[in-house]
Amino acid sequence: MPFLVDPAIPAGSLAVTGHPALPVGDEALLRPWLLTDAAAVREAFSDPEIQRWHMRRADSVAEAEGWIAAWQGEWEAGAGAHWALVEAGSDALLGRLALKRFELQGGTAELAYWMVPLARGRGLCTRAVAVVTRWAMDEWGFHRIELEHATANRASCRVAQKAGFEAEGIRRSVWLQADGRHDAHLHARVRPGS
Numbered sequence: 142m143p144f145l146v147d148p149a150i151p152a153g154s155l156a157v158t159g160h161p162a163l164p165v166g167d168e169a170l171l172r173p174w175l176l177t178d179a180a181a182v183r184e185a186f187s188d189p190e191i192q193r194w195h196m197r198r199a200d201s202v203a204e205a206e207g208w209i210a211a212w213q214g215e216w217e218a219g220a221g222a223h224w225a226l227v228e229a230g231s232d233a234l235l236g237r238l239a240l241k242r243f244e245l246q247g248g249t250a251e252l253a254y255w256m257v258p259l260a261r262g263r264g265l266c267t268r269a270v271a272v273v274t275r276w277a278m279d280e281w282g283f284h285r286i287e288l289e290h291a292t293a294n295r296a297s298c299r300v301a302q303k304a305g306f307e308a309e310g311i312r313r314s315v316w317l318q319a320d321g322r323h324d325a326h327l328h329a330r331v332r333p334g335s
């Protein structure tokens with residue numbers, strides 16, 4: 142059945158730009174994942190805070206390679222874009238940012254992130270969120286980007302606030318984590334003037 146409105150993002154238009162690499166100031170770069178990042182991803186998921194809020198652990202490098210292949214596959218399928226945040230120069234892994242659940246008809250997506258422990262607390266996640274959001278809205282034409290975090294995850298809430306994602310409400314008891322059920326805060330940014 143035909144839609145009554147044109148899609149916010151025409152099919153195939155993301156592929157025209159390719160999966161971009163995006164600088165975050167002079168210090169870091171968001172680039173597509175490589176299978177060779179798997180050992181660093183496995184190490185990141187040994188951190189209790191990442192395990193706590195992402196509800197996964199990686200038991201082997203091969204398992205982490207599988208995740209990276211799935212992230213790469215989402216881009217190929219037009220379903221999402223996943224970036225490694227790496228240190229400029231050394232290419233050391235600092236974190237992960239992802240735009241997931243592309244819905245091109247309405248132009249919406251969901252943002253996710255984590256940072257390795259040593260890279261936290263210097264504003265880098267917030268700056269990287271701003272870079273991805275600007276690219277997604279200005280270059281790809283996304284209209285609305287959502288972000289969710291457990292209400293108990295104060296650091297993530299602060300990142301959302303600092304990056305201009307307005308709080309929209311609480312989804313009650315939505316996540317089952319190792320320590321039980323958690324409420325989630327929904328935040329979103331809407332492209333100005335649209």
Ligand SMILES: CC(C)(COP(=O)(O)OP(=O)(O)OC[C@H]1O[C@@H](n2cnc3c(N)ncnc32)[C@H](O)[C@@H]1OP(=O)(O)O)[C@@H](O)C(=O)NCCC(=O)NCCS
Nearest residue numbers: 190194255256261262263264265266267290295296297299
């Ligand atoms: C959430 C996370 C990505 C933030 O990364 P980061 O690079 O440290 O973020 P920033 O430095 O840009 O900002 C962090 C903010 O949170 C604040 N913060 C950190 N811990 C906090 C806490 N326990 N309570 C309240 N605020 C806290 C910091 O003070 C800072 O705010 P400020 O600039 O006003 O001082 C990182 O902590 C992380 O990876 N945590 C584990 C995984 C995770 O939570 N992922 C998100 C799931 S939704």
